[in-house]
Structures are given as structure tokens and as C-alpha cells.
Amino acid sequence: xxxxxxxxxxxxxxxxxxxxxxxxxxxxxxxxxxxxxxxxxxxxxxxxxxxxxxxxxxxxxxxxxxxxxxxxxxxxxxxxxxxxxxxxxxxxxxxxxxxxxxxxxxxxxxxxxxxxxxxxxxxxxxxxxxxxxxxxxxxxxxxxxxxxx
Amino acid sequence: xxxxxxxxxxxxxxxxxxxxxxxxxxxxxxxxxxxxxxxxxxxxxxxxxxxxxxxxxxxxxxxxxxxxxxxxxxxxxxxxxxxxxxxxxxxxxxxxxxxxxxxxxxxxxxxxxxxxxxxxxxxxxxxxxxxxxxxxxxxxxxxxxxxx
Numbered sequence: 001x002x003x004x005x006x007x008x009x010x011x012x013x014x015x016x017x018x019x020x021x022x023x024x025x026x027x028x029x030x031x032x033x034x035x036x037x038x039x040x041x042x043x044x045x046x047x048x049x050x051x052x053x054x055x056x057x058x059x060x061x062x063x064x065x066x067x068x069x070x071x072x073x074x075x076x077x078x079x080x081x082x083x084x085x086x087x088x089x090x091x092x093x094x095x096x097x098x099x100x101x102x103x104x105x106x107x108x109x110x111x112x113x114x115x116x117x118x119x120x121x122x123x124x125x126x127x128x129x130x131x132x133x134x135x136x137x138x139x140x141x142x143x144x145x146x147x148x149x
Numbered sequence: 150x151x152x153x154x155x156x157x158x159x160x161x162x163x164x165x166x167x168x169x170x171x172x173x174x175x176x177x178x179x180x181x182x183x184x185x186x187x188x189x190x191x192x193x194x195x196x197x198x199x200x201x202x203x204x205x206x207x208x209x210x211x212x213x214x215x216x217x218x219x220x221x222x223x224x225x226x227x228x229x230x231x232x233x234x235x236x237x238x239x240x241x242x243x244x245x246x247x248x249x250x251x252x253x254x255x256x257x258x259x260x261x262x263x264x265x266x267x268x269x270x271x272x273x274x275x276x277x278x279x280x281x282x283x284x285x286x287x288x289x290x291x292x293x294x295x296x297x
Contacts (some may be wrong), residue, residue, distance in 0.1 A: 010211020087252020
């Protein structure tokens with residue numbers, strides 16, 4: 001049943017990405033290009049998604065556990081650390097260059113563009129590389145100050 | 150600023166967004182999992198926790214299936230106009246992979262799920278990658294002039 005939920009969720013997600021325009025890098029760059037002819041469409045994608053997730057996630061918090069599982073799998077960190085910010089900056093740069101973020105890139109694979117396949121392959125390599133770098137430089141004194149909650 | 154007013158596009162975006170929201174709400178409310186694509190993928194290929202591969206593979210396969218289904222309903226929306234050539238695509242892929250792994254998430258995990266939980270980390274990350282995205286496109290289009 002949980003497997004079916006995962007497939008259904010992914011499928012609905014993929015349909016929404018395409019309908020919303022997120023799978024078209026031209027549309028994404030049009031949204032990110034504030035100084036050009038700005039196409040605000042994609043703000044409505046995130047807005048539309050949050051209209052659903054915000055109330056649902058807040059209500060679920062009260063319930064304490066998912067309907068089919070034992071617990072919610074949530075990140076436990078609360079602090080704003082340097083990797084969070086630095087990683088988000090890097091991600092934004094890559095997003096701005098290609099107009100693709102991970103979800104739309106993967107959904108796009110179904111259309112068989114070799115360049116998108118290259119992007120996804122490089123993305124996995126980038127994730128792997130991040131782990132190698134992090135293993136060499138374990139978090140420690142060199143990190144930026146951590147904001148306590 | 151010159152704004153493109155296209156109500157049909159905005160409506161599609163809102164409905165598509167709501168579908169993404171429902172997808173994320175389903176996965177979270179039933180399975181207790183965050184529909185963050187970079188996290189689902191990164192954990193699948195790199196961390197490989199026991200017994201978690203099936204749902205992760207199915208979720209990711211669903212993304213392809215969903216895009217395919219919607220492209221059959223709306224063939225006109227299936228066009229993906231690439232904005233950069235091979236070097237740019239490979240470089241961007243590497244940076245996106247590295248950055249999402251380092252920053253613990255992407256548009257879906259931080260933007261759609263984390264912000265809905267009012268997570269301080271996710272709100273900060275979303276503001277940061279949006280700002281970096283705007284800045285990058287500004288530099289590429291209006292400073293360097295590439296891609297225009």
C-alpha cells in the first residue's frame with residue numbers, strides 16, 4: 001500500500017510539474033529573469049502547492065503520526081548552518097544556468113533528451129562529490145557560527 | 150519591469166502547483182515521507198538505507214509517468230526549450246547535485262514541504278536559492294549576455 005502511495009504521489013507530482021510549466025527550462029528562466037520580460041507563472045506553482053501543503057502539514061502535526069506509518073520522517077536539525085546556505089546558493093546558481101531543478105529534470109527524462117540525461121547524471125555525480133568533500137572536511141571549528149534556536 | 154500577463158499560464162501554474170501540493174500531502178500524510186526530489190534520489194543512490202529503495206524508485210518513476218501522462222493530455226506543454234548547451238547542462242547538473250546535497254534539499258523538499266512546516270531552515274534555503282537563481286540569470290542574460 002505504501003508503495004502504491006509513493007507511485008501515485010510521484011505520478012501526480014510529475015503531472016503537476018508538466019502542467020505548471022516547471023519542466024520547460026525556458027519557462028523557468030523566464031521566471032528567474034526579473035530584469036527581462038518577467039513571466040511570474042512559476043510563482044503560482046509554488047503558491048498553489050503551498051495552499052495545499054501548508055494546511056495539511058499543519059493539521060498533520062496535531063495528529064502526530066501518518067495514516068499508514070509509525071512516524072513522520074523529518075529532518076531534526078533546526079540551526080542555520082553554512083552548508084545549508086552555501087548549498088542553497090550553489091543550487092540556485094545551477095538552477096539559473098540550466099533552468100532545471102531536480103524534480104523537473106527527472107520528469108523530463110521521459111522525453112528522451114540526451115542533454116537532460118547528462119544533467120541528471122551530472123547531478124548524481126555532484127551529490128556523490130559533495131559526500132566525498134564532506135568526508136574529507138568533517139564539520140568542525142572551521143564552520144561558520146551556528147545560530148542556536 | 151516588464152511583466153508577461155498570461156492568465157491561462159497562471160491558471161495552469163496554479164492548478165499544476167496544487168497537484169504537486171496534493172502529491173506531497175499524500176506522501177506525507179499516508180507514508181510520513183517528505184516529497185523532496187533531491188532527497189529521495191540522493192538517499193536512494195548514496196545512503197541506501199535498507200528496505201527503502203522500492204518506494205523511492207516508485208516515487209521517482211512516478212515523476213516520469215506523470216509527465217508522460219500529462220504530455221498525452223496536453224502535448225503542447227511537453228516542449229522543453231533547453232537554455233544552455235552540453236557544457237552548461239553538465240556544469241549546472243553538477244552544481245545542482247552538489248548544492249542540493251550540501252543544502253539538504255531543493256525546490257520540492259525545502260520550498261513545498263519545508264516551508265509548509267514553517268521550518269526555519271527551509272524558509273532560509275528557499276529564499277537563498279531563489280535569490281541565487283535570480284542573480285545568476287541576471288548575470289547570464291544582462292551582464293554577460295549569454296543565452297539571450
